Amino acid sequence: MVEVVTAGHVNWDVTLRVDALPVPDGEARIDSQRRSGGGSAANVAVALSGMEFETGLVGSVGDDDTGLLARRELRDAGVDCTHLLEVEDAETTTKYLIVDEGGEVMVLGNEGANEAVAPADVTPEYVEGARHLHLTSQRPDTAAELARVATEAGVTVSFDPGRRLADRDFAAALAHSDVVFLNDREARTILDDDLEAPASELHGRVVVIKHGEDGARVDTPDGSYSHPGFDAEAVDTTGAGDAFAAGFLAVLVRGDNPVGPDADYERALEFANACGALAAMEDGARTAPTWEDVQAFLDGQF
Template sequence: MKQITILGSLNIDTTLKIDRFPLPGETVEAINKSSTAGGKGANQAVAAARLGAKTIFIGCVGRDSSGEYLIEALEEEGIDTANILHDEEAGTGTANILLDEAGQNSIVIYGGANRKLTSAQIQAAAGQIATSEFLVAQFETSTAMTLEAFKIAHQKGVKTILNPAPAHEIAPELLRVTDLIVPNEIESRLLTGIEITNQTSMEQTAAAFRKMGVNNLIITLGSRGVYYAGEDQSVLMPAFKVKAVDTTAAGDTFIGALAAKLNSDFSNLAEAIKFAQKASSITVQRLGAQVAIPTLAEIEEN
């Protein structure tokens, strides 16, 4: 069984369903409210585990009931939680999600304990990182700790996947130990300054990331599909046509599914992207984050 280590966030997601997003200064009434287990890292771990990978998680929660709930949710998926620590001061992370009738969302996160990862914690997980095929990380935790973990992976020949979300400036040193970067189109524009409108702008974006030091790029483009650019090929793969109900965990499902399916030498990349797209297309037809992520059996049935 493939082993994947995910370094990332654990949040309590509170979703407010609304008719439309409020204008600046405007108050709107929520149609419904719900709270579930979430966090980009945790969502990606659940996707990887449900789709057949042995999954190890590195993270941090508060010493509170929310933190215990999030750990239990991962353990129910068979995810190794031994590397999740409890911070005695910061509370467990939270995400507040506005979800409109079209299934689009806006999210505000509070990092809390997610920002309290330590170097000692990363070093304690070094052995498991070294025996993994992929190490995956996002930007809802400390980038300094991500860099330390990626360096360990790089030294051991373990492939690294970076999901630069929420997008912010990336240290060149981190990019040099990143094998594959997976932003969405908004994150890609924020990182490169290039708006993706056509094939030319996609190629310009790939060139910009290569200049930064990353040779393998996947951009998720929502209903337009997925663009991949590597050292010797580039391709735009169309999206599965479905009616989106909630896009909250779409990107996380894609990344977790991709890591679960992809060979470490990237030899089955097209197949892995299509598999991840199919998983994500199922997720967006359901409400919620982790509860919406499909199992391997569900993907095989569709």
């Protein structure tokens, strides 16, 4: 059994560092190339594994060479891949991440084997044995089934729906989520206009709104907390949101009651911002700072 199950996309990333993001009919110079595993579900699993959590992953890859490499990277990072589906005669989803000198990112990608996991592929016992389930962008019906199984088993659920929130109906998964992660743009899609009060479907839930380099805010049934973030020199913001989510969850899941009134949301927010800052200071979408690395950063030793 694992402590945290993450579910959603598993990608193979090709990161191109350029002198500037290209404009239409323009051209940019490629300064370096890097290939590694990516995808929000995989990134969070690796980050939590780096903080000594037993993590498992529900997702899908193709039976191609990049699928083999993605699976190998995850296993090497300590992530349980027994529920990572291999899709026959399919390409692993590949993302091309174009990163400029200031760390800003443009993403291109194919659909690939992502979202091959259907509700019927969910193994209830795998989810029921965990302490926490973290959902990322995936098929809405699969997200809903995973969240339902977890909730009925008393397993807490978090959801980071990602860029496609406006185009997909995640209402059923949101209804079972205890913690919801949104960035400013996503928040404008789902929250009330002033971003101060959760929309009706999120009442009673913990809502974390990420402001990028300006920190983040968490709204809980018992109050709100804000953190201004850290003054870090961004190299690559790819995956910083995943590192943030992993840091937030790490603090909560280590507590006796991850989403109850005694949960230390203020500490979780500070720790999450530190994880996001550390991720932005490194190349690539996947970083796995240890608990000690993050604490050293908070103590000003980095």
